[in-house]
Amino acid sequence: MCDEPSSSSSPSSPKSRAQQPLHRQMDNKPGSDLLRLVAQELESMRCIRAANTDTEEAERSFPPACLRLLQTLEGNQRCHDCSAPQPEWASVSYGVTLCLQCSGKHRGLGVNCSFIKSLALDSWKRREILCLLEGGNDQLSSFFERHEMGHVHCEDGHSTPPGSRNSSPSRVGVTDRYKTKAASFYRQHLLSHAKELADKGGLYEGRAASRSKDRRKKSKRRPRKCKPVEPQLPTVEERPSVDSSGHSSDSSFGPGPDQMQELEGDFKGET
Template sequence: MADNNGRILMDLLKLTGNSECADCGKLGPEYASYNLGIFLCTRCATCHRHMGAQVSKIKHLKMDTWEDAQVARMKEVGNMKSKLKYERWVPPSYRKVSESTPQVLVEQFIFSKYKRQEFIHPERQSYTSGFMEGYLMKKGRENNQFLPRKFVLSEIENTLKYYVKDRKDPKAIIKISDINVEFSPEKIQELHSIPNSLQIDYIKDGSTRHIYVYHDDPQTVVNWYHAIRCCKLHLLQVAYPGATDTELIEFLSQDFDREGFLYKTGPSPKDVYKKRWCSLQGRKLMYHDEVLAAYPKGEIFLGHISAGFNVVPGFVPGFRESGYGFTLHTPDRAYQFSSETDVERSDWIQSIERVLKTPPKPQDNALAAVLNKKRTDSLAFFNR
């Protein structure tokens, strides 16, 4: 009977929807929740275990023994029917998870879906009201100390404000429409052992300003993330009434395509290589003095290859050679970088090349104008 149950489970995996994880969509599920009746990948099965057996009971499809009633439950439900129930009221701004999604977002999506049942009861979605306030731990601009700051998000005002201590006037007022928010757990966790963190970026005086925040409660961090995305979507819907939600969603937030240390030299052959923390985000390559710098040391707009942008391995003749180098050519100048390994160099070149070969979108013109104006102003200052 046990072998028969195993064969039934393998047959069920072949049905539409069951061949991928019910939560993140990864192909080839190895686990299942036999009370919920869904098939899961290893990572999502671990998150289900964290919810407790009172919510989800997990078994391996091949290594565990299955009872007839448990197999019957899998046959009765399955991934497709489960989604119709547990994902009925997922907000359009809510970021669904995939294989590459940060761990904290995966966990909270699963907790929201099954334990809190937020997508069955939309009134439980505190992040869709257009307003949120609370305290987050924020990193100081000039130091590595995190201190509590009150944040207030208001869709009506199109602002995110934060306050120092009990002062009435906000320390900063940021337009929600200018914000990009992303999870930054790896770099902050490595430096400060903080797992539940966000990086909030916006343009200030022609440069990208980075704000780093965290909260001990992962649900709080994820709620802030989705509250910002929800407000941005509503503002975009007003600004572009003819666009569909699907078209607007891609502008709600943008993760880093790649981050890591590289060595960079200046425009003169006499310049030395300096270690920089580099971040590739969309059509912008930033390099920083420190991992958690408040501002980048420099920013490079990445246009299209047809406009004179290119990236190639090697160094410009006459310049110092160090490590495994590559050169980013722009219409204005050539930027030279170096990595410690050939693999790292290849990864960076591939990531940058992928951006350069992607046709620019209309909104990229605004970013190009800001970064190019900053560069023009800087050159004018030094040439006075």
């Protein structure tokens, strides 16, 4: 049986904090307690599903504490693709925040490639929220940069804005990179990781906790082998052809199956 997580009973006013709405609690509590409020919101969604006979996940508007935590993740204050401020849309598939214009371009890729939702208008499942909390703009940007897709060429002919964290040139366009093998592997692993967290019991403990536990499990499962240090960037035998605008014409550009272990490190906390 799911029991509602208990809150602190120490009053901060005539009305105790435990009786206040979550968004009011966030205003009164320091940032270190934000994760506890996030765990409460996610647990309440899990309990609603457990109480229903329907197999479908419960949906609700994006929880306020979860939204606050999402906005604190590195890079999430701006659109992942164009760096526009205060993005109000998100790709569940990649766990990134997007502006309205870029979200429209993602919709054009199809839901199988990039599933788009509004942070303010749409209803969300627990698993979808976990995709965003376990993903993040900076994480995907780092992944793209490692696979030579960081410094993108926008449709207007310009590169990523000067404020972008990326520095290495890309051989694919801003939306074309979501069609690559690398993006497909990233998408599959993020969705699998979020589903694993959603299916297991217990309160959500945050990104660092989930990565630390997975790293310890993997360390116990098999001994660490000493091997020569390999280049961080994948070895690709054949580069795709590049047109005059600098866009790749080959959607398969990116790592092959032999890079799967490296990709797992983004979600397992490995270096």
